[in-house]
Amino acid sequence: MELQEKIPVPIFTDVDRDVFLRQLCPQRRPAVLRGVCLGPCLEKWTVEYLGQRGGDKEVKIHVSTVPQMDFLRKNFVYKTLPFNEFVKRASEKKHSDFFLCEDESYYLRSLGEDVRKEPADLSKQFPDLAEDFHVPHFFEPDQFFSSVFRISSCGLQLWTHYDVMDNLLAQVTGMKRVVLYNPQDALHLYLSGDKSEVVDIDAPDLKQFPDFVKAKRYECVLEPGDLLFIPALWFHNTTALQFGVGVNVFWRHLPADSYDRKDPYGNKDPVAATRALQALERALHTLDELPADYRDFYGRRMIQRIQNRTYCDSQPATNTQTDCGSTLPSRQFTKPG
Amino acid sequence: MELQEKIPVPIFTDVDRDVFLRQLCPQRRPAVLRGVCLGPCLEKWTVEYLGQRGGDKEVKIHVSTVPQMDFLRKNFVYKTLPFNEFVKRASEKKHSDFFLCEDESYYLRSLGEDVRKEPADLSKQFPDLAEDFHVPHFFEPDQFFSSVFRISSCGLQLWTHYDVMDNLLAQVTGMKRVVLYNPQDALHLYLSGDKSEVVDIDAPDLKQFPDFVKAKRYECVLEPGDLLFIPALWFHNTTALQFGVGVNVFWRHLPADSYDRKDPYGNKDPVAATRALQALERALHTLDELPADYRDFYGRRMIQRIQNRTYCDSQPATNTQTDCGSTLPSRQFTKPG
Numbered sequence: 001m002e003l004q005e006k007i008p009v010p011i012f013t014d015v016d017r018d019v020f021l022r023q024l025c026p027q028r029r030p031a032v033l034r035g036v037c038l039g040p041c042l043e044k045w046t047v048e049y050l051g052q053r054g055g056d057k058e059v060k061i062h063v064s065t066v067p068q069m070d071f072l073r074k075n076f077v078y079k080t081l082p083f084n085e086f087v088k089r090a091s092e093k094k095h096s097d098f099f100l101c102e103d104e105s106y107y108l109r110s111l112g113e114d115v116r117k118e119p120a121d122l123s124k125q126f127p128d129l130a131e132d133f134h135v136p137h138f139f140e141p142d143q144f145f146s147s148v149f150r151i152s153s154c155g156l157q158l159w160t161h162y163d164v165m166d167n168l169l170a171q172v173t174g175m176k177r178v179v180l181y182n183p184q185d186a187l188h189l190y191l192s193g194d195k196s197e198v199v200d201i202d203a204p205d206l207k208q209f210p211d212f213v214k215a216k217r218y219e220c221v222l223e224p225g226d227l228l229f230i231p232a233l234w235f236h237n238t239t240a241l242q243f244g245v246g247v248n249v250f251w252r253h254l255p256a257d258s259y260d261r262k263d264p265y266g267n268k269d270p271v272a273a274t275r276a277l278q279a280l281e282r283a284l285h286t287l288d289e290l291p292a293d294y295r296d297f298y299g300r301r302m303i304q305r306i307q308n309r310t311y312c313d314s315q316p317a318t319n320t321q322t323d324c325g326s327t328l329p330s331r332q333f334t335k336p337g
Numbered sequence: 338m339e340l341q342e343k344i345p346v347p348i349f350t351d352v353d354r355d356v357f358l359r360q361l362c363p364q365r366r367p368a369v370l371r372g373v374c375l376g377p378c379l380e381k382w383t384v385e386y387l388g389q390r391g392g393d394k395e396v397k398i399h400v401s402t403v404p405q406m407d408f409l410r411k412n413f414v415y416k417t418l419p420f421n422e423f424v425k426r427a428s429e430k431k432h433s434d435f436f437l438c439e440d441e442s443y444y445l446r447s448l449g450e451d452v453r454k455e456p457a458d459l460s461k462q463f464p465d466l467a468e469d470f471h472v473p474h475f476f477e478p479d480q481f482f483s484s485v486f487r488i489s490s491c492g493l494q495l496w497t498h499y500d501v502m503d504n505l506l507a508q509v510t511g512m513k514r515v516v517l518y519n520p521q522d523a524l525h526l527y528l529s530g531d532k533s534e535v536v537d538i539d540a541p542d543l544k545q546f547p548d549f550v551k552a553k554r555y556e557c558v559l560e561p562g563d564l565l566f567i568p569a570l571w572f573h574n575t576t577a578l579q580f581g582v583g584v585n586v587f588w589r590h591l592p593a594d595s596y597d598r599k600d601p602y603g604n605k606d607p608v609a610a611t612r613a614l615q616a617l618e619r620a621l622h623t624l625d626e627l628p629a630d631y632r633d634f635y636g637r638r639m640i641q642r643i644q645n646r647t648y649c650d651s652q653p654a655t656n657t658q659t660d661c662g663s664t665l666p667s668r669q670f671t672k673p674g
């Protein structure tokens with residue numbers, strides 16, 4: 001493929017709460033934090049240990065015949081397994097017991113007790129394992145939204161999407177490749193809701209998605225013990241290079257009433273954004289009174305107005321708080337591994 | 338300058354009402370109609386004759402020290418002269434009587450009697466001259482909106498703008514260069530309202546207006562007797578290559594209630610478009626509740642939605658009525674002169 005510009009995600013060492021809050025978080029850019037203490041999970045969380053301590057609690061999992069999971073075309077099925085049986089299967093490449101085929105892929109995104117209302121919380125659903133994992137206290141307790149177990153077969157790739165909460169992805173075991181895209185590249189990602197239609201980001205169909213090459217590709221490989229800061233709205237695509245266990249911690253970056261109350265996954269747009277998109281629908285409905293060429297023209301006039309009013313790089317940087325294209329601090333920067 | 342793609346405006350001969358209504362008008366593309374009968378004005382309208390028959394009625398005119406008139410920076414003044422005195426001055430290069438300097442440029446866009454309410458109508462403001470000019474009856478009488486005298490000094494260039502009515506520009510005397518841009522190129526023209534900020538289209542400042550090169554430049558040179566069809570919303574920029582007299586005839590392409598009632602110039606957006614732009618303002622006001630990077634992102638989400646809903650070339654062409662990118666008929670086409 002014609003290549004996307006590639007940018008390594010910077011790695012920062014010795015990041016404490018103060019450095020994170022003052023220097024990294026305000027940049028609204030992804031960063032790998034290496035060497036933050038995650039607790040005894042790093043040594044303890046073998047397949048055997050996870051099975052014993054996690055027990056036979058039933059979990060709902062994604063199962064697919066291919067490792068590249070495609071949410072838009074739903075090439076996977078949801079199945080239920082006891083947690084210890086699931087961990088065993090996800091860690092092996094060929095299965096004696098299986099649903100679809102002997103090399104099927106597994107993926108767990110843990111859920112709350114009431115899956116429609118409650119966000120996932122490791123300390124509630126897996127209390128015996130949760131004590132091994134130390135959530136970095138990089139935000140106030142009342143900002144906490146969810147902590148989500150992510151367990152994947154080797155090779156498992158998840159579709160490119162964004163979340164509306166700030167997110168620390170803790171990689172506990174296994175290596176994971178993460179590709180990220182800036183929210184400002186949204187128009188190059190062919191979105192359907194919060195997901196990109198470009199499923200194969202390494203060999204995209206450029207006839208169908210010609211602008212995809214314009215998106216800048218941020219990339220990193222997480223090692224056990226790494227934390228990846230994924231700011232709200234940043235698109236991400238993960239590939240498990242090995243059987244892997246991770247925990248996502250989501251928290252509210254905006255005031256609590258900015259978010260949709262009925263959103264256990266943390267992927268519904270902020271209420272102001274939803275209202276704006278609804279007002280836009282009314283505007284488009286009004287334009288339907290005009291012929292196609294008038295609609296096209298006034299659609300472009302509307303786009304020009306939106307660009308002038310909302311684009312960060314078209315606004316004069318009057319102060320750094322409203323400037324969302326600021327640079328990363330050079331302090332504590334180590335070359336990407 | 339890095340060059341814009343250049344496209345000659347096609348010239349059609351032997352166009353009658355039927356050909357215009359069935360073949361040309363529905364294409365929504367500019368076209369030069371050569372050889373349509375415009376009446377005795379073609380022979381009669383000399384400077385002397387215009388002065389005698391038009392009389393000393395006072396007219397409001399644009400006067401500038403340079404031939405390139407810039408509406409956005411208002412580099413001209415409005416003055417009042419008797420019509421016969423104005424025609425004499427506009428036809429000469431050096432003036433013994435003048436307002437600003439001895440080589441000042443003049444431009445008349447005739448107005449209605451009550452300039453704030455009534456559209457210009459040649460038959461009302463200049464009845465003795467109007468009988469020499471035969472308006473082509475290419476539309477129903479109740480679609481008629483205005484007929485506007487346009488009289489320019491040699492060299493006079495008018496800013497790039499669009500009108501919301503369909504328009505036949507009849508060139509009666511003198512040659513005129515007209516450059517046009519497709520409404521679909523709106524985002525490349527750096528609009529301020531209905532006008533482009535790119536004043537010098539032949540030597541644009543590409544640092545300030547880098548996307549201007551992406552706009553396709555349609556161009557023609559009108560000779561006495563030519564009619565230029567300028568569909569509503571097409572941008573146009575005119576340069577009088579000689580002292581020239583023309584008449585614009587505007588008519589309603591959309592149902593009469595689609596237009597703003599208080600619009601003697603025919604350049605206020607259709608009411609549905611104005612309402613859509615107002616609804617968009619409310620949407621943008623709602624987005625102001627979010628931080629800059631969220632505004633930027635949801636601005637782009639809105640743009641994606643507008644592109645999907647309004648762009649002609651992104652919609653499958655289900656029928657030719659909604660397809661605004663259709664091709665010109667090859668019949669009656671002669672090579673541009």
